[in-house]
Amino acid sequence: MKNIANTLRTLSIDQVESANSGHPGLPLGAADFCAVLWSKFLRFNPKDPNWLNRDRFILSAGHGSALLYSLLHLYGYNLSIEELKRFRQWESKTPGHPEYGMTEGVEATTGPLGQGTANAVGVALSAKLLAARYGEDLFNYRTFALVSDGDLMEGISTEAASLAGHLRLNNLIYLYDDNKISLADPTEVCFSEDISKKFESMGWFAQTCDGHDHSAIEAAISRATTELERPSIICFRTTIGFGSPNKSNTSDVHGSPLGADEAKKTKLALGVDPEKSFVVSTEVKNEIDSILKSKEGDFKAWMSKFEAHPNKKSVLSHLQKNLPIELTQELLAAFSDGKTDATRNLSGKAIQVLAKHLPWFIGGSADLEPSTKTLIKDTTDITKSSFSGKNIRFGVREHAMGAIANGLSYTKMWSPYTATFHVFSDYMRPTIRLAALSHLPTVFIFTHDSFWVGEDGPTHEPIEQTQSLRLIPNLHVWRPADGVETAMSYIGALSRKDGPSTLLFTRQNVPALKRKDNFKAEDVLKGGYIVSGDEPDVILIATGSEVSLALDAKEILSDIKIRVVSMPCVELFLAQDKAYQENVLPSKATKISIEAGVTWGWEKLTGGNCIGIDRYGASAPGGEIAKRFGFTAEGIAEKVRKLLK
Numbered sequence: 001m002k003n004i005a006n007t008l009r010t011l012s013i014d015q016v017e018s019a020n021s022g023h024p025g026l027p028l029g030a031a032d033f034c035a036v037l038w039s040k041f042l043r044f045n046p047k048d049p050n051w052l053n054r055d056r057f058i059l060s061a062g063h064g065s066a067l068l069y070s071l072l073h074l075y076g077y078n079l080s081i082e083e084l085k086r087f088r089q090w091e092s093k094t095p096g097h098p099e100y101g102m103t104e105g106v107e108a109t110t111g112p113l114g115q116g117t118a119n120a121v122g123v124a125l126s127a128k129l130l131a132a133r134y135g136e137d138l139f140n141y142r143t144f145a146l147v148s149d150g151d152l153m154e155g156i157s158t159e160a161a162s163l164a165g166h167l168r169l170n171n172l173i174y175l176y177d178d179n180k181i182s183l184a185d186p187t188e189v190c191f192s193e194d195i196s197k198k199f200e201s202m203g204w205f206a207q208t209c210d211g212h213d214h215s216a217i218e219a220a221i222s223r224a225t226t227e228l229e230r231p232s233i234i235c236f237r238t239t240i241g242f243g244s245p246n247k248s249n250t251s252d253v254h255g256s257p258l259g260a261d262e263a264k265k266t267k268l269a270l271g272v273d274p275e276k277s278f279v280v281s282t283e284v285k286n287e288i289d290s291i292l293k294s295k296e297g298d299f300k301a302w303m304s305k306f307e308a309h310p311n312k313k314s315v316l317s318h319l320q321k322n323l324p325i326e327l328t329q330e331l332l333a334a335f336s337d338g339k340t341d342a343t344r345n346l347s348g349k350a351i352q353v354l355a356k357h358l359p360w361f362i363g364g365s366a367d368l369e370p371s372t373k374t375l376i377k378d379t380t381d382i383t384k385s386s387f388s389g390k391n392i393r394f395g396v397r398e399h400a401m402g403a404i405a406n407g408l409s410y411t412k413m414w415s416p417y418t419a420t421f422h423v424f425s426d427y428m429r430p431t432i433r434l435a436a437l438s439h440l441p442t443v444f445i446f447t448h449d450s451f452w453v454g455e456d457g458p459t460h461e462p463i464e465q466t467q468s469l470r471l472i473p474n475l476h477v478w479r480p481a482d483g484v485e486t487a488m489s490y491i492g493a494l495s496r497k498d499g500p501s502t503l504l505f506t507r508q509n510v511p512a513l514k515r516k517d518n519f520k521a522e523d524v525l526k527g528g529y530i531v532s533g534d535e536p537d538v539i540l541i542a543t544g545s546e547v548s549l550a551l552d553a554k555e556i557l558s559d560i561k562i563r564v565v566s567m568p569c570v571e572l573f574l575a576q577d578k579a580y581q582e583n584v585l586p587s588k589a590t591k592i593s594i595e596a597g598v599t600w601g602w603e604k605l606t607g608g609n610c611i612g613i614d615r616y617g618a619s620a621p622g623g624e625i626a627k628r629f630g631f632t633a634e635g636i637a638e639k640v641r642k643l644l645k
Helices: 002-019 025-040 062-074 081-085 115-134 149-153 155-166 195-201 214-225 260-269 282-308 312-320 327-333 343-357 398-410 422-437 451-456 465-470 483-495 521-526 546-556 570-574 578-584 622-629 633-644
Strands: 056-059 143-147 172-178 205-210 232-237 361-365 391-393 415-421 443-447 476-478 501-504 529-532 538-542 562-566 590-594
Touching: 002 025, 002 062, 002 081, 002 260, 002 282, 025 062, 025 143, 025 172, 025 214, 025 232, 056 062, 056 115, 062 081, 115 143, 115 149, 115 155, 115 172, 115 312, 115 398, 115 422, 149 155, 149 172, 155 195, 155 398, 172 195, 172 214, 195 205, 195 232, 205 214, 214 232, 282 312, 327 343, 327 483, 343 361, 343 443, 343 483, 361 391, 361 398, 361 443, 398 415, 398 422, 415 422, 422 443, 422 465, 422 501, 451 622, 465 476, 476 483, 476 570, 483 501, 483 521, 521 529, 521 570, 529 546, 538 546, 538 633, 546 562, 546 590, 546 633, 570 578, 590 633, 622 633
Parallel strands: 056 143, 143 172, 172 232, 205 232, 361 415, 415 443, 443 501, 476 501, 538 562, 538 590
Antiparallel strands: 529 562
């Protein structure tokens, strides 16, 4: 085991030195407990890296990526020594921080500290949900997350750990690399809490262990994996930069290469030839081969059971997550009465239909179910004693909520949704960005989408949030105007396989739109379409609750040839071919955007003719604010005339 650990160290050193960039400290310090974990406990099969019941290893401390790449290479994954030599280089499979989907065996995109700790909660929760549906004999995998001081300083980690303790996720184990050193200084300058007691207070089983004593490491992990009631954290006391004569136990080794001279001295101290690089000895190769053969037995036994299991077909259907043909029509039928209603209420109706048809559709809200209308009615809550329900009570933990949902998405078994007020999307922005970066189909629901929140005032009234979300690459931002658009926005979001979607819903009532006779519901999925008006001189482009306002303003401006275009998803509209875009927004017409938020960003479609709100909201009834801001039919008509002049 010592030779394996030291091979992990030297491969990590060589990667960082070859790139002249990286973080050698964590790999040198954490190599011992990782070697024990991967050799003796972690269940995986590098020949089938997506094995459904594999144990998951998540490197939350993503700056230590050289260690993860060394592990993947050594334990037989499709990551060649040549890729290790291309560490941190253009289009390599060994980027500076691990990226999901780029490198075989990487379970989550990590680096922003705390994200992986929360992702791990979602990944572990998935195993419990699957076991409740298809049997513990099929789904009993464990989730291990390597976390650092920096991870545990971030608030998201405490949010996530609190929920994990509440749910008693006994298949979740944090491996805490407790080296007492951060990037700038010893951690004692800013971090002095007792982690063991903190986690025990949140319902965790906590241990402390010498992170370089292989026997002690094995005993600690064995206790954690047999803990029957709680999640576990093992505080491994390690030396950052272990083996480096001059830089170990200092901040210098956290994020800078050792340097050629110190690298040689470190290899010498570890008993390795200092003149050789990227070497795996025959002895270590043979030891790894023996380990992998023993692990292959676990895989074959599970596959044999799965092939004969009565739930096999259901599991595979769950994994595919295909939408039934009849789903769209049933959703549209739910809104066929054309009643005036808030789109948050319409969303709530849609969620009930979706939950009935889709076993993999699951989620919850940040203690706001009565307001966001996201509670699934014909099911139960997920609790520590039952994981068969569909409602996840996230509590007031927006940041962790998003990352836990991303964890569910990483397993490829769920279409998870989260919900809170739109203004609090700011709390979730890092998790939304990582969902987009990682191509995760997580659905983020936000209600109370404008100043119509009213009396709660500007702290709760989103102004810049919608456009802020549109800045995130690979994110679809939906702002539906009525029931038809609400239904189709869910179809659009749940049909996505390569990225997340946000759905923005109103608190106030909006009418069902009166559309052109040739309208088809599928037009909504193009992101923008013609609601009213033929050969226009002026086009009003509106989203959400402002589409009906634009239609009313069109009636007032009867002396002008006006077309109203609804654009529930700007990103999808801009992805259409130029012919379609020109048909909806002909170049010769003057274009004016209407949205209850900042006007910035709309100029790319309107040339600068924008109606919006470039200030914070106010505390007053929503209708009163609308009058003050000119967001009535008369107010919009007046603004249009001024822009045309």
